[in-house]
Amino acid sequence: MGFEYEKIKNWPIPEGHQNYSANDCILYALSVGAGAGDPAADLNLIYEKKLDVLPTMAVTMASQGTMWVADPKTGIDLSKLLHGEQYLTIHKPLPSEATVKSRSYVQEIYDKGVEKGSVMMLAREISDADSGELLATCTSAVFLRGNGGCGGPASGQPVPQPIPERAPDVVIDSISREEQAALYRLTGDTNPLHIDPKFAAMGGFPKPILHGLCTYGFAARAVISAVCDGDPARLRKFNLRFASPVFPGETLRTEIWNEGDGKAAFRTFVVERELLVLNNGYAEFDPA
Structure with missing residues (x-):
């Protein structure tokens, strides 16, 4: 249909x-x-x-x-x-x-x-x-990507958060482990792309990739540490765009800009490949 x-x-x-x-x-x-x-x-x-x-x-x-x-x-x-x-x-x-x-x-x-x-x-x-x-x-x-021409509105989609054109205020490196995807699957996302090498190969990947929402959680931990003094209860909004997949075991480097008034921008790279994986990050939080 x-x-x-x-x-x-x-x-x-x-x-x-x-x-x-x-x-x-x-x-x-x-x-x-x-x-x-x-x-x-x-x-x-x-x-x-x-x-x-x-x-x-x-x-x-x-x-x-x-x-x-x-x-x-x-x-x-x-x-x-x-x-x-x-x-x-x-x-x-x-x-x-x-x-x-x-x-x-x-x-x-x-x-x-x-x-x-x-x-x-x-x-x-x-x-x-x-x-x-x-x-x-x-x-x-x-x-x-395969369902265009459906008749919905052509405009009105949320605009991605721009990244400031200055050096970040805080940079945090986080270690992902080789078994990170196997562990994240236990939260409910059992897509075989993240555990089965044969299935990952069918998708064009050399090995299983990390869940995008796992990388999302890594970035949230970094932002909470940087602008919320480590208190998760202060975070109010957390938005981003997925840019590239991550492989378990890679190091995630999150760059964070404190924009004042309880707002922050951020993005995340894989250190080993110098690759942007999360972009246009935007967070709101309760100021101290």
């Missing part, structure tokens, strides 16, 4: 549910590099006695409805689908244990033409299942 703007814009995405505990929060922190090299430096993220939750854990929560795009009835060409950008708004710091539910919906589909494809903005609102209180909103920009 063909890809139709109105049909996809109003697709009934199933509600998601998840129970999580302090152990899940610690697992997520470990999966995005917390504790590597110096566990004491990240004690607040990996020790249950006084546990802070990384806000980017929200992107893994109650995501059961995300695979609706694989339904053949959507007409989405999965071979040309690309997760291009990720946005996160934290409405309230995540508790260390809770039952949460999610409501997912297509915000908009921007039509770039038959040759260029479309950009689908897919949102997921995560709420406390008991109180109904909204905790976080995760929004993904999904490039549908």
Whole structure:
């Protein structure tokens, strides 16, 4: 079946549910590099006695409805689908244990033409299942390179955050481990691209690549360290564009610019290949 703007814009995405505990929060922190090299430096993220939750854990929560795009009835060409950008708004710091539910919906589909494809903005609102209180909103920009000409609006897509034309205020290097992707899979993303060498080769990669959202978590840890004095509860927004894949074991260098008024810009490189992997990063945080 063909890809139709109105049909996809109003697709009934199933509600998601998840129970999580302090152990899940610690697992997520470990999966995005917390504790590597110096566990004491990240004690607040990996020790249950006084546990802070990384806000980017929200992107893994109650995501059961995300695979609706694989339904053949959507007409989405999965071979040309690309997760291009990720946005996160934290409405309230995540508790260390809770039952949460999610409501997912297509915000908009921007039509770039038959040759260029479309950009689908897919949102997921995560709420406390008991109180109904909204905790976080995760929004993904999904490039549908094989689904252009659908009739959606041609303009209005969010504009990427520009990177300042000056030296960064802070530069933080983070170690990823050879088993990083295998560990991150335990948070719920079991795509074989990140574990199976044969599957990775089919995608044109010499070995399995790191999840983009794992690299996203690495960058968040760096930004929280640089502008939030290591306090995850101060982070309010965390947006970026994915530029290139990362291989487990590579060193991630995040450059951060404190723009004042609780705003920061950032980008991330792989040191070994001198390659930009995350770009147009934008964060908002509670000033000290």
